[in-house]
Amino acid sequence: MKTTYIDFTDLGDYEDFYAQLKEKVTLPEFFGDNLDALYDFLTGFAELPLHLEFVNMSVEQLETFEDLLVTLEDAEEELEDFSFSYYLMQYEDEEGEVSED
Template identity: 35%
Template sequence: MEIILDGNNIKTVEDFHREIKNVLDFPDHYGNNLDALWDCLTSWIEAPLVLIWKDFEKSKSCLGEFADKAISVLKDAEKNVEGFKIKWNNESNAYSTEERDQFAKLLVLHVRDAAIKSCDLRLHSSNMNSPSVKRWRDKISSINNQEVVEMIIADCVDETIFWFLKAIDETVFNISFNSAEGESLSFSDFEYGEIAGDYIGEWRFKFSQERSYNDFEDL
C-alpha cells in the first residue's frame, strides 16, 4: 500500500506531526515528537507500506533542522521495519539508477580524472614553463617522496567534489542534469542527502580511471 505525505501541507513542526499522524492513522495519544514517531513507526503501522513524501523539498526548507532529525527517524525505521519503505518527492519524477550512474560517470571522468591528470602533468612535467608549473616545481623540488604529493592531489580533488555535492544536497545550489535521453532532471529529485556520500563511498571507485584511496576498506 502507498500512502502520500503531502509536503505542501507541512510548513511547521506541528504540521508535520499532524499530517503524518493522519496519513498513517497513528493513535489519538500520539505524542507529537520524534520519540513518539519512532514508537508508532516500529509498533503501530501495518507493513508492507510505502510512505511517499510528496514535494519533500518544499517542506524540508520550512522545517529547517527538524527535517534532518525527522528524516533520520524515518530512515532508521525503514531499516528496522520489514516491509516499510520511504520514497522522496514521489519518485515517479526522480532519477533512475541508470540516470544516477550517467551523472556519476560524467562527473568522475570529466571532472575528477581530468583534474588529477592536470595536476599530475604539472607535478611530473620537466619541459612545461607555465607560471603554475614553475611555482609547483620550485616547491616540490624540496620533497623527496612524490607519491605523497600524488596522494594529496587525489584527496584534494575528492574533497572539493564532495563539498560541492554536499552543497547541492543541502540545496545551496539548484542545479539540473541533462540525461542521455535528453531529459532535464533537477538534483532535488535525488533522494535526500545522497549524492555527496555516493561520490565518496561508491562513484569514484566504480568509474574513475585514476587513483583512489579508501580509508575504510579494512574496517
C-alpha cells in the same frame, strides 16, 4: 504495500507535518507529536507493509525535516515491511525547462 503520500507543498514545520500525518494514518490516541513517538508507532503499532512517500519537498524543508528523515531511515533499517522516499518539488523556469528545487 500501502503507500501513504505526504505533500510538503504547504508544510512549514513539524506541527504541520503531524497534522497531515494524522489525516492520512490512523495513529493511537496516545501518540505524541514527536520523533520518538513516530519511531515507536512505526516499529510497534503501524499496519505494515507501509511505504511513506513525501512529495514536493523543497531544499529548505530537507534541512528543516532532517531529523525526521533520519528517524525514518532508522525505522526502514529496523523493519522489513516499511520504506519511505522523498521527492523534491519541481518547477518550470522562465524558459519552460523543468528544474528541481
